[in-house]
Amino acid sequence: MKLLVAPLALMLLASCNRDPDPQISVADAWTRATVTPSQPAAVYLKISNTGAGHDRLESVSSESGAKASVHESSLADGITRMRALNEGVAIAPNSIVEFKPNGHHIMLEGLPTALSAGTNIAINLRFERAGDVKAQVRVVDGPAAHGAHGHGS
Amino acid sequence: MKRLRIILWLLVGLAALAAGGLFLTRSHQSSQNVQGPDAIGLGIGGPFTLIGGDGHPFASTRLNGKAHAIFFGFTHCPDVCPTTLARLVRLRRELASKDDAFTIVFITVDPERDGPAEVASYARLFNAPVIGLTGSPAQIAQVKKQFGIFSQRVPDKSGGYSVDHSAAVLLFGKTGRFQSTIAPDEADSVALDKLKRVTGNS
Numbered sequence: 606m607k608l609l610v611a612p613l614a615l616m617l618l619a620s621c622n623r624d625p626d627p628q629i630s631v632a633d634a635w636t637r638a639t640v641t642p643s644q645p646a647a648v649y650l651k652i653s654n655t656g657a658g659h660d661r662l663e664s665v666s667s668e669s670g671a672k673a674s675v676h677e678s679s680l681a682d683g684i685t686r687m688r689a690l691n692e693g694v695a696i697a698p699n700s701i702v703e704f705k706p707n708g709h710h711i712m713l714e715g716l717p718t719a720l721s722a723g724t725n726i727a728i729n730l731r732f733e734r735a736g737d738v739k740a741q742v743r744v745v746d747g748p749a750a751h752g753a754h755g756h757g758s
Numbered sequence: 759m760k761r762l763r764i765i766l767w768l769l770v771g772l773a774a775l776a777a778g779g780l781f782l783t784r785s786h787q788s789s790q791n792v793q794g795p796d797a798i799g800l801g802i803g804g805p806f807t808l809i810g811g812d813g814h815p816f817a818s819t820r821l822n823g824k825a826h827a828i829f830f831g832f833t834h835c836p837d838v839c840p841t842t843l844a845r846l847v848r849l850r851r852e853l854a855s856k857d858d859a860f861t862i863v864f865i866t867v868d869p870e871r872d873g874p875a876e877v878a879s880y881a882r883l884f885n886a887p888v889i890g891l892t893g894s895p896a897q898i899a900q901v902k903k904q905f906g907i908f909s910q911r912v913p914d915k916s917g918g919y920s921v922d923h924s925a926a927v928l929l930f931g932k933t934g935r936f937q938s939t940i941a942p943d944e945a946d947s948v949a950l951d952k953l954k955r956v957t958g959n960s
Contacts, residue, residue: 637840637883638883639883640879640882641876641879643876644834644836644879644880645834646836647836678837678838680925680941680942683924683925683926684908684922685838685923685924685925685942686912686920687835687838687920687922688912688920691915706837706838706841707837707838707841707942707943710836710837712837713836747844747847747884747885
């Protein structure tokens with residue numbers, strides 16, 4: 606048995622090494638305008654992986670110094686819940702992961718100023734394999750921001 | 759003869775009672791089938807006094823005269839709460855050209871963090887009339903009870919907390935009678951139909 610296991614393990618290792626690269630891009634990032642800096646903001650965006658390799662969004666940071674964390678909202682039995690995704694978010698090969706209202710979002714807390722519509726904020730997304738990917742987040746008017754429609758860049 | 763007449767009248771009375779009972783049961787069932795929450799929600803709502811964004815008491819009687827949509831949330835909620843309120847503002851604009859088809863009310867379930875200033879600025883997020891209300895923890899607890907609202911603090915890793923809470927918007931007619939709810943995962947067309955019924959705009 607041992608004789609069999611060793612070559613198998615080697616083969617597995619070799620296949621890991623040959624795992625293709627992910628190709629990560631981030632698009633359509635937007636958030637709602639806020640009135641006071643004390644109010645947290647939720648950033649929505651689309652993460653595309655056009656490569657054949659797996660990846661994982663590990664963390665997010667904001668150039669403004671605001672604390673950024675990935676959250677998921679869920680609805681069950683009429684109760685809405687919001688939880689931090691401390692393990693990050695898996696990005697499968699050849700997939701688009703959409704962060705949208707009432708689903709995944711990046712929460713920004715402790716922004717230095719309120720966010721006004723028409724401006725942009727810069728964030729950095731850190732992926733396990735693709736490394737850092739920067740994104741410009743469009744700040745849109747509160748009522749204009751509904752769901753995932755009409756926010757193409 | 760007299761006894762027979764009494765017995766007959768008793769039978770008539772019993773039949774009327776039975777028919778009435780049947781009718782009541784039927785109408786109760788049908789209202790449950792058609793209206794959903796209406797049948798079970800007859801006791802939802804009722805008079806309350808909270809605190810407005812200006813720091814002054816706000817009595818629920820001020821909502822009388824116009825249909826209103828009440829949503830319970832908290833201002834540190836960046837996703838579901840603004841999404842729900844923005845949707846209500848948008849649906850109100852689809853219903854009528856002006857922002858006056860019904861009143862939108864936001865009541866915090868997090869009175870410890872949300873004072874009058876917080877609910878006032880939150881209500882201003884939507885560039886449209888939204889009434890933000892808070893109160894003492896006891897006042898909020900009482901109103902939550904009256905409206906059948908659940909909420910629970912959930913600590914997060916950074917020492918803060920989030921709040922799990924009932925997600926539905928409650929719809930009331932202009933006399934304050936509870937009529938229906940809008941759930942976040944309900945289609946806009948369904949929500950609009952409900953709003954049309956509540957506002958008498960159908």
